[in-house]
Amino acid sequence: MMPHFWPMFRKEFIQMRRDRLTFAMMVGVPVLQLLVFGYAIQTDVRNLPAVVLDESRTPESREIIYAFQNTGNFRIVAYVDGRSALDRAIARGDAQAAIVVPYQYPRDLARGRTATLQIIVDASDPLASQAAIAAAGAVAQIRNLVILTHAAGRASLPLEARVRPRYNPGLRSPNYIVPGLVGVILTMTMVLITAMAIVRERERGTLEQLIVTPITKTELMLGKIAPYVGVGLMQMTAVLILGRFVFDVPLTGNLLLLYGVSLVFIIASLALGLFVSTLVRTQQQAMQASFGFMLPNILLSGFMFPRQAMPEIAQWLGLLVPLTYFLKVVRGILLKGVGLEALWREVLVLAGFAVLLIALSVRRFRKTLD
Amino acid sequence: MTQAAVETRNLTRRFGALTAVRQLTLRIEEGEVFGLLGPNGSGKTTTIRMLCGLLEPSEGRATVAGIDVTAAPEQVKQRIGYMAQKVGLYEDLTTAENLDFYAGIYGLRGAAKQGRLAQVAAFLDLGERLGQLAGELSGGWKQRLALACALIHEPALLFLDEPTAGVDPAARRRFWRTIHALAQAGTTVLVTTHYMEEAEQCGRLAMMSRGHLIALGSPAEVAAQVGGRTLEDAFVILQERDER
Numbered sequence A: 001m002m003p004h005f006w007p008m009f010r011k012e013f014i015q016m017r018r019d020r021l022t023f024a025m026m027v028g029v030p031v032l033q034l035l036v037f038g039y040a041i042q043t044d045v046r047n048l049p050a051v052v053l054d055e056s057r058t059p060e061s062r063e064i065i066y067a068f069q070n071t072g073n074f075r076i077v078a079y080v081d082g083r084s085a086l087d088r089a090i091a092r093g094d095a096q097a098a099i100v101v102p103y104q105y106p107r108d109l110a111r112g113r114t115a116t117l118q119i120i121v122d123a124s125d126p127l128a129s130q131a132a133i134a135a136a137g138a139v140a141q142i143r144n145l146v147i148l149t150h151a152a153g154r155a156s157l158p159l160e161a162r163v164r165p166r167y168n169p170g171l172r173s174p175n176y177i178v179p180g181l182v183g184v185i186l187t188m189t190m191v192l193i194t195a196m197a198i199v200r201e202r203e204r205g206t207l208e209q210l211i212v213t214p215i216t217k218t219e220l221m222l223g224k225i226a227p228y229v230g231v232g233l234m235q236m237t238a239v240l241i242l243g244r245f246v247f248d249v250p251l252t253g254n255l256l257l258l259y260g261v262s263l264v265f266i267i268a269s270l271a272l273g274l275f276v277s278t279l280v281r282t283q284q285q286a287m288q289a290s291f292g293f294m295l296p297n298i299l300l301s302g303f304m305f306p307r308q309a310m311p312e313i314a315q316w317l318g319l320l321v322p323l324t325y326f327l328k329v330v331r332g333i334l335l336k337g338v339g340l341e342a343l344w345r346e347v348l349v350l351a352g353f354a355v356l357l358i359a360l361s362v363r364r365f366r367k368t369l370d
Numbered sequence B: 001m002t003q004a005a006v007e008t009r010n011l012t013r014r015f016g017a018l019t020a021v022r023q024l025t026l027r028i029e030e031g032e033v034f035g036l037l038g039p040n041g042s043g044k045t046t047t048i049r050m051l052c053g054l055l056e057p058s059e060g061r062a063t064v065a066g067i068d069v070t071a072a073p074e075q076v077k078q079r080i081g082y083m084a085q086k087v088g089l090y091e092d093l094t095t096a097e098n099l100d101f102y103a104g105i106y107g108l109r110g111a112a113k114q115g116r117l118a119q120v121a122a123f124l125d126l127g128e129r130l131g132q133l134a135g136e137l138s139g140g141w142k143q144r145l146a147l148a149c150a151l152i153h154e155p156a157l158l159f160l161d162e163p164t165a166g167v168d169p170a171a172r173r174r175f176w177r178t179i180h181a182l183a184q185a186g187t188t189v190l191v192t193t194h195y196m197e198e199a200e201q202c203g204r205l206a207m208m209s210r211g212h213l214i215a216l217g218s219p220a221e222v223a224a225q226v227g228g229r230t231l232e233d234a235f236v237i238l239q240e241r242d243e244r
Helices: A005-018 A020-040 A059-070 A083-092 A105-111 A126-152 A173-204 A206-211 A217-246 A255-279 A283-300 A312-318 A322-336 A340-364 B044-052 B073-077 B095-105 B110-123 B139-151 B169-184 B219-225 B231-243
Strands: A048-054 A074-079 A097-101 A118-121 B006-015 B018-028 B033-037 B059-064 B080-083 B157-161 B188-193 B204-209 B212-217
Touching: A005 A020, A005 A217, A005 B095, A020 A173, A020 A217, A048 A059, A048 A083, A048 A126, A059 A074, A059 A097, A059 A105, A059 A126, A074 A097, A083 A097, A118 A126, A173 A206, A173 A217, A173 A255, A173 A283, A173 A322, A217 A255, A217 A340, A255 A283, A255 A322, A255 A340, A283 A312, A283 A322, A322 A340, B006 B044, B018 B044, B018 B204, B018 B212, B033 B044, B033 B169, B044 B059, B044 B080, B044 B157, B044 B188, B080 B139, B095 B110, B095 B139, B110 B139, B139 B157, B139 B169, B169 B188, B204 B219, B204 B231, B212 B219, B212 B231, B219 B231
Parallel strands: A048 A074, A048 A097, B033 B188, B033 B204, B080 B157, B157 B188
Antiparallel strands: A097 A118, B006 B018, B006 B059, B204 B212
16 A cells, blocks of 8 residues: 555655754744744733822822732833823823822812722723723722722622633633644644645656656655654644743643644644645745735634634634634643543544545646646 | 557647647657757657656657556556656755665665665666765766666666756766667667767657657668758758748
8 A cells, every 4th residue: 555655755754854944943933933922922911011190199099009009900110290291101102001199089088079090091002901991990999899898887798709710710821822822833834844845846856757656646745744744743742841841831631632633733734735735836936825824824713813702704714724623622632621522523623624635635736747 | 560669649739829749750669769859949858748648648649668648647657767857856865865765666675676776876887976965966977866766667668858968078978878788778768859969879860840750760861861961960951941
């Protein structure tokens, strides 16, 4: 069965090992990406730089400012004397929030009137300002509760909702990002490497030589992609180890299962690369087309932006990219610790992608020059 | 009549509006060194590519070793060796690795493979170059290695598309000695060229111009067709006559 597969595999393996630049890219890129994404993508905005305009300068005002600081969402960078200084700080970007305690704040509090505070937020970045806005509301509510409970003469609150965030109790971004990054890195490198590997043979004239040999299309394609399966597994291991020790990402579930499913995903990604190679003629086109396939994978899969927030059409399109399914599997296994009983549908879809794309590529690939 | 090594009948290939090869009818006997002579764009490469199964004919038919190239291209492939104009060597593999790869692709295994590798390396004198990367070989050595790769499975037919382009005269002479040795041993060789001195080396040749045949026969016969002058004169005269 497939007598020409092993010579092809061996040859590809030697070439891969000898091409220092590609090899460095295969190992270096995942590590670099992990560090960049891991540190840079922090959706939980903390320590927003803030200025304070305290017009009353009383113990009450200091107390409420302290409460804001305690939320961890605001980092007070300066106290300003007036409105114009405050506006300048925000406009220049030195501060992204301002807390204004009016002159009459302590007096209104003492008289039982509604005492107002003003929180100004630079909302040009909605994601960054959201946390500050929510925190400001929470500070006021907690103060309200304390004051009202006290006034009503009660020792405890009438109602409390106890939220238990499961699987990622600290709501840490790296826990969400790093497992997803396994999928993103595999998609990027696997698709690009295979697409380039086939087109390179075409450009160098060796494909012409291969076509006149008795090797079959299937042997040629499988022999070509097989060595990269090992590369994919290596990349994944590197990301998981770094994720565990640099970003404290838990490895909760069954790692053997994770590797099994990843194998299917790697094959699907390699097959996508094969398919790309049948659409293009030059290495440059291969690179552009690979990026063209990669962007929807990254944007629609839910790697960075939650799929639930997307319009329905984008959600449907997201179902057409393999990464969507793999993200669900990898997050499910690593964070939730669930097994095949919860993920078998996604695994089946991934296997379907692999088979379909290989079949399509073999079909499209012609063992002639035209 | 014995079976021809190559036989074509009205073989035609079009690329869009351009007809690269037009109604070519040829018969090449086993063990012949047969030359396809013609200027660039005369259809030599397209002809050889159709015979190797690299391009499908638009019309007409061709058999190689008695097998129809359109009906069973994969069966043809085990019986032929092919050297393209741009040699298909992996420059990041060594001489030995290139040979080993093509031996494997042609289905050689184990002791038979090792034996054949040693034989081919000795025949083409590649012994001292085995550990060198193909990309670091000179033009002449690259060409010998490419020939070795094309011969690894002992093909009955050898197709060479401008094999000596970019090779120095000494290496070219050596190459032709090898070709004659192969023909002596029974291999049929079809070679394209636009060098007259190479055309003189062929047993018979076909001159092509603008995709069709303008002369056929031994070098002496072709020269005699235009009054016994040299092959080069004959070539120039026949081509001008065709283009008028």
